[in-house]
Amino acid sequence: MHMSRTHAGVQVNTDACFNFEFDGKTLQGCEGDTIASALLANGVVVIGRGFKYHRPRGVWGSWTEEPNAIVQVTLNKRTLPNCLATTTLLETGMQVKSVNAFPSAAFDIKGGLNLLRRWLGAGFYYKTFMWPNWHLFEPMIRKMAGLGAVSEQCFDDYVSDQLHETCDVLVVGAGPAGLVAARTAAEAGESVWLVDDHHTLGATHFYHEFIEGVAARSWIATQLTAIIAAGATVYSSTTAFGIYDHQLVGLMQLQGFAQAPRLIRLRASRIILATGAIDRPLLFRNNDLPGIFSQSAALDYLSNYGVSVGKRVGLASVHNADQVHDVFAKHAIEVVALNPQDEALSAIGRKQIQSVNTSTARESVDALVVCGGLTPTIHLWSHQQGGLRWQKNIHAFVPNREQAPAGLFVVGAAAGIYTLEDALSDAVHVAIGRASTPNLAAVSIPMPSAKTQNRDSQWIDVQHDVTVKDVDVAVQENYASVEHVKRYTTLGMAVDQGKTSNMLGLAALADKQKVSIPEVGITTFRPPFVPVPLVTYGGQHTHLHSKPPKRLVLEPTHRALNAALCEYGGWLRPGWYGDGRMDEHVQQEVLMTREQAGILDASALGKIEVMGPDARNFLNFVYYNRLDNLQPGHIRYGFMLTEGGSVYDDGVVWCMDEHRFLVSCSSSHVAGVEQLLESWRQDGNNPNQIYVHNATSQWATITVTGPKALDIVNALPLPIELNMAEFKHMRFLEATYQNHTLRIARVSFSGEISFELSVPTTQALMLWNDLLRIGKPLQAGPLGLEAMSVMRAEKGYIIVGKDTDGETMPHDLGFTGPRANKTAAFVGDRSLHTKTAQSSSRRQWVGFTVPKDQPMIPVGAHLVNGGDKPKSIGVVTSSYFSPTLQQPIALGLLEAGALRLGEQVSVWHMGQQSRAKVVSPCFYDVSGARLHAG
């Protein structure tokens, strides 16, 4: 077969030619070529091998419907597997390789698999490799299957831009109907977007020489000029790959080879689909041979790329055959007319077609052009569950306008309108929002069915190697539903998602079941229409950007002090200070705090103000603990529960005055607590009597904790001097510091005397520096969160979410008072008295110890009952080496733990068992003498 350019072709620039490689051979292509058009121009016919049987495969289509021509491409040291040769623009120096073929597409050593295909039909793998175990065979089979090899390269710059846009009217597809719809809407004053996935707009129309009496090319140019003049946004290389809820359209805009596509999320009030129709193959013997082309592809290559698919071409077409005949004749291509409807055709050839047998003759050809009808491209319509209707005269499912999804319209061939005049006038009506009932009966297209002989050589899905016989087998094995047959045979499940094969499969199934195609139904189309790289959806939202951390106002100061910044509940906070080993720093910071004092940036603590006449009753309802009797100047520790009774957050509530409270919740729960407060405020309370204000980011809080804390705070330039006898544990007061409000709260998470000093964030740096300066001669210094975490564990304080889970109730943690005594209603109250909540085997909060010389108990280890088959009766939630006690300590939840104090329990971790002693969760200052010192 000799293929070469018959003329320049409107889409390629034959003056700008360059070299590229295919399977190691140097070839020539031109600017504007796709890989496929260039290969065809060079006479390359075999481009790949079948997925399963490794039969030779050539180009079938000329765009996204292409099932065969998948290649691996390297350019500028970047390799991408699975590029569609028909849509990838050729560039200078591209190295193109066939996939699923070794050493090359033309000579594939696995070609012999084809001889075994009688035994390798649908279900072969499922049935054969069951015994003893599929996993035994899986690696070998996986190695034999698949297309292309994933490159190990990682492109750091492969990051998608993402845009969010809106418009009145989006038109998808720049064929004649789409152009007319876009122009009409734009000239009516609507904001219009016109997108087409082709690299050149208006290049998809090659059937008609004239449109509305004007030469087709100049008619298209005129429309485009008018559309742009009317202010529309027009994009080529832009695929509408999916329509999602409320008219959101995903647009993927190609940026060149190995460049991340741009994602545009376009919200359109109206979406007009002018997506055209795709040629159907015909079923005959060896219809998968290289050299067999779809009719529209053959015309596309001829008119746009100047490439003729052959010199003596067989034409087996049920639609527009006369027109095609004329076009070929004009380019001096000899045409052999064939009758696919009545004749059982048979293609002959080894690696490419050489002749076609009919019942009466053997016709020598170098290519065969086929059209088995048209399938309207209704994918986007179906993404929104648009109704379909079987249009008998054209044998196609067409969109049912009476069951149109909101805002969705369809025109042109996609609507099943195959005459130009009807399509154009209908598009005008739709574009201006007028009802239109197009005539779909003007054209009749038959649908030739599969022939009775050679059913294992009539290929339905050439990408997944599915034949008519495979469908027969599926039906024989009682797969009745089209969705089941699809999955059993893998028909339409390849990369092309059945763009060409779907209807053939339905027809073969209907034929075998002796029912009509509409009775068989249709499989569901889901986004995306074409493969979309996953990074496109993610865009810039990777690594830190996927969940930006909240940052402290003093972060630069901590960095200057060599802090190890880690993420804690969404905040970036100092874990410890200094280089080197973490555990050494943590031990040192604990001992410093226990002996002198530590200075901790606690600004991440929640500070939500709740105000108003109903504020007190409101908080009393939202909190587990009583807050109705909290006095001004006092602070109370408490839990917030879910309505299911589990502990959601713990924190302290300050009573500022009768109508004003400060909720200081956990730093990781600020957003959640605020949401909870707001939802109860607005739904169930009078929102005019309560006001919730999240002031977390307006205050910086620095905690000074340790025996020297009082000396340090009293050395600050304050108008008052703290007196421990008066300023007791769980109290707060307000003072001024450098002419700004300073709130001092005596609360503790370390077990030592602690003062939380809160100032407006503008004063944070001054306060921090003052405290460090004052602390230095007292051997007090910065304290990180890891050391604080150790100290709170020594003291037996919980971290909600670490030490508790979704089942933990307050009485499991030893907080039983309100459950027994609180008379007012509170969130979660009734759930604390269900049968489950009253169970004696609930998991309760306890501590664990092991002898000093033994290793720490791993966090996450299970506590198990003895016996041969250990059963989990609890879990270790926190575990540390206590620098204060010089021994490992752990905390956890254990069934009926409070009754087991003093007992030994088995600890199970990764198959290893050890023993630990159950103890009270408080390991340090059990009497509270240090905490309450006054």
Place this chain on the structure above:
Amino acid sequence: MQQFPCPFCGERDEREFHFLAEAGKERPNTTVSIDDETWARYLYKQRNEKGEVQEIWMHLTCREVFLLKRHSVTMAVSESVSLRQGC
């Protein structure tokens, strides 16, 4: 992605909203004795209707809590009403 009309801010993308509950659930008076069934009905039993539904949503960016009427099959939104109306 759906769009919901916040009574305070107008049309916004679905991801700015948080579902709170099906509308019409009255919290039982828990200061008197109520049986498990009553509490479970309030806490767990969802109507989960196919068709027109009424739900309570929060617009997270402005914290407005409102009643949303929408269709659970077609996803069409018919109305949103602020809970504060009539207060």
